[in-house]
Amino acid sequence: MRQACILLLLAFMTACTYTAKITDGATAVDRKQYDVAVPMLQREYKKAKSRKEKGEVAMNLGAALRETGQDEKALDWFQLAYDNSAGPEALREKAAALKRLERYEEAINVYTDLGFEIGSKYEFRRDISGAELAQTWLDAEKAGKDRAFTVAPAEFNSRQADYAPVPFEQRLIFTSDRSAAAGDETFNWTGRGFTDLFVVDLDGSNSVTAFDDLINTVDHEGTPTFSPDGKQMIFTRCTAPAKREDAYCGLYVSERVGEGWSSARPLPFVKPGANYMHPALTADGKRLFFSALLEDGWGGYDIYVTDRKADGSWGDPALMNRAINTQGNEQFPSIDADTLYFSSDGLEGMGGLDIFRTHPLKNGRYAVPKNLQIPVNSGADDFGFSVVNREGSGLSATMTGYFSSARPGGAGSDDIYTYTRRVLPPPPVDPTPIVYKNVLDVTVVEKIYEDPTNPSSRVLGVRPIPNATIIASVGEQSRTVNTDEEGRLSLVLVDDQAYQFRAEREEYLAAEGRFSSLNLPKDPDAPNQRYELELELDKIFRNQEVVLKNIYYDFDKSFIRDDAQPTLNNLTALLKRNPDIRIELGSHTDCQGRAGYNQTLSQARAQAAVDYLVQQGIDQSRVEAKGYGKEQLIEECICERCTEEQHQRNRRTSFRILE
Template identity: 80%
Template structure:
């Protein structure tokens, strides 16, 4: 499911170009065409003449096999990559694949080796603790303790991807890229078709039909949510606005028309250039939960909530709190009455996405998320939990439903599993008084560069910064403290407060972060909760060029395009946080065109970037503009033989911190 659901229904924060011609494996990987990449890379590996080339190709092969759901092959290629000097990244990815296959002892050892190699045990601490927790749960399973859940694969799985089943009337609607999906174009990420909605009976028989043809299109459709009366459907559709343009996922609404469905319209709060997916409607139809990758999130995909307005429209999304959302990915929310199920790879789990549940408590907060453990969760990605029916009462009560997983042994890349849940006898009451405590660990970290003297060298991970200064603020009150030798500051949180943090150290750029303790859980079953916040300090490399990504100009033009503004806005934030530094904005052209013209054009572009920063409030005295023309390429190719990608890398905008 890493290929199709973790990012999900595709493209996510990255572009998917469907029509570009691919001539080599590295380009195929860069453009997310992993199924296309595999045979190309295997041929290239056999022909490679240096260890460096073999290592790079093997690393791409490992990634391609992960994204096409073959972790066993990925492990082999990541080991080959490491053996050919690909570095600790190969170990990191090998360990993650081992963890997904539940080979936890091996995963822990490889994570340990990777931490030793980069000089930071901090980097892999959560990966190791999750593997150790999974080992504990596996040991409990081996003891033969009574299980709450029993699971079995559904009878309608195909050799393709099948996932996210939801009950609708007396049927089950799910998402699949099986051969019967609409459209004839192949999706080069997976080598299969685009996803559509399909329907089967609630018992999960092998009989499957395509959902309404007015909903299914040649684009990606999936993960629907239905209103209780069956008259409204909200679903995910991922499409590109034009040929060779980035595809993004949005939430669409359709109304029932007779036995079919009417035209779908995009929900009003969906912004262009962002990804929204996995809708879930409350029983009364007044709340919509969904997953999105937005700038205001806590990191990765987060769960949001929107309320229905009096006119039937939906309110602006509300980011759910840090009890649920993490710096990882939270996806696939589903509802059973007031119980919220969702999947996360940021909360402690067995590997990949694990399924958790939470519910509103008497004090209006949500309970601390509970991991559903084995056999629902596994080392792989487990997601999209749904409840279909209940029977009996008391200890004879059972619940049946479905969830999705890409665990080994299934029919396809993602499969649907049926579960039965029974009620276990409650544990004896604990007479100990409950004391609630929420603790925040703020850790100051810095990047580990492959070459410690070069900020353009490969980043291997992060490590703690000891004895850094943290300024912690609540409203108008603040205090200044130093981190310990582990780069950490731990504090007990006060309820319903917004915390602001600023981290500083000499010869580093300061960083800032925030944390809200509003509505954190007070759960008698888990009275003490720990949260984490990382503040990352960038070491100052004076007079070294830093390339700004996503700064593009129209042909022969120098004005700042709208798609360049977010990058320059981030640079504005850095300058605001570090008011004593001065920078040079540099602009470079490629080698095509006359040198004099290129010099003038690059100077105009650098000046346009400076003017934009001044418009954002940066003091002009802190800024210099310098056009380099074509005199400082980073790709040393003969101009007539440079590829378009090489020309693009030479055509760059940079900044450097001045003495």
């Protein structure tokens, strides 16, 4: 599933670039053209002379192999990267690959060593506990423990990516980039085509045909859902306004016209410049669940729900609660009766995305999500769960359907699997009265820098800050407390409250966070639940450059582009949280061009960034613009021989705290 742009699983990735001029492997990785990057990086590694260069190339090659579903090969390159001074991040990637390959004990050892190396056991605690739990499930599976599910690969899988199966009128609609997909262009992430919808008959013939021509286009299409009467379809389409612009995914609707479908239009609530995907309608067609990456979310992709109004239009989408949505990614919702299935890499699981299920309780609450475990879930990404049929009742009942997985051993990159689920005997009832309790652990942390004196050096992880001050607010009430020696404050939550937190410590910039206890579960099967919130404080480094990421300018221009605004908005929020600091905003060019021209351009760019902050309400006296031209390059390379990645690192916007 990592192979398709339509899924967009990277937490900080907001779009995929369709076309770009690529001259080196690092740039190919940066532009997410991983299939293009692999052979380029293999050649570059052979030519690399220094350990630093070898480490950088090996790290990029490991990432490219990871993103094209080649974890076994990626392991060796991440180890080579670490051996050539790429730092702890290379071992972190190796450990994650080991989890995806279900080599949990090895992964635990690597995570443990990493904790000692960077000086923070806290950083990898969830990785280790997840691997320990997965190993327990794996051991139970090997011991022949009675299980509810049996699975097998579907016979219609191809050597390409096949995923997200959805039943529709005795057929199965699924997403694939197999060679029959529309369009002739190659998607450089995967080296294959763009995704389309396909149909397979469930009569045993396994005959696969392309879906409607008006739906399948040269863009990405996938993950449909159908109204109860079969007359309306909502699906995902990822488009770019122009060939060299970024593509975003939206939800589109189409009506049935005879045996075909009408041209699709986006749903009205879909905002431009954001990603919406994976729609799922309830059986009555009155509710729509979907996954989106939006500013009001809890982190990564979250699941939203919207209700159909009496006039047929959709209401404003609502973010589902924190028991379901995490700071990771929640995607691929599907509905069977009152049960919600979805995939998450933020809830505790076996590695990658795991499939979970939950169901409504009273008063709009949902049960604590339950991991479907082995054999439905694996160390790889597992997603797109659908129910096709039920037979029998009671303990003799069975349920059959399909799901998709990137696990090794399949026919292609992502494959579709069939499953049969039978009902297991219920556990004995505990007569003890149930007491419900939800606890939030708020932990104040700081970055661990490779060079503790340099905020622009590599970040190795985070560690707790003991005895930090936390101001916790609910409505008009607030209280101030200090964290313990582990940097933690544990708080018993009151139902249906919006909590605001502010963390402070001398010589650090203040941080803020939020948590909602709205509709948290009261689940008899799991009455005690713990949730986590991190508040990250940035240490104050006076007169030291801090590079602002994702601020780019058009060639020979100084205006602030739309894609730079989120970073500057974050800086605005930081300044408002810390009203006593004054900063310099600096702009730097690369080594190319005349010095005088670069100086003038960089000053104009720095001033444009300052003007943007002032427009957002920051006092002019607190921000100062400084253009450096090419005076302070951070990449040591001969200008004519610098790679595009090195030029890009030199073309940076930064800030420094003056007082």
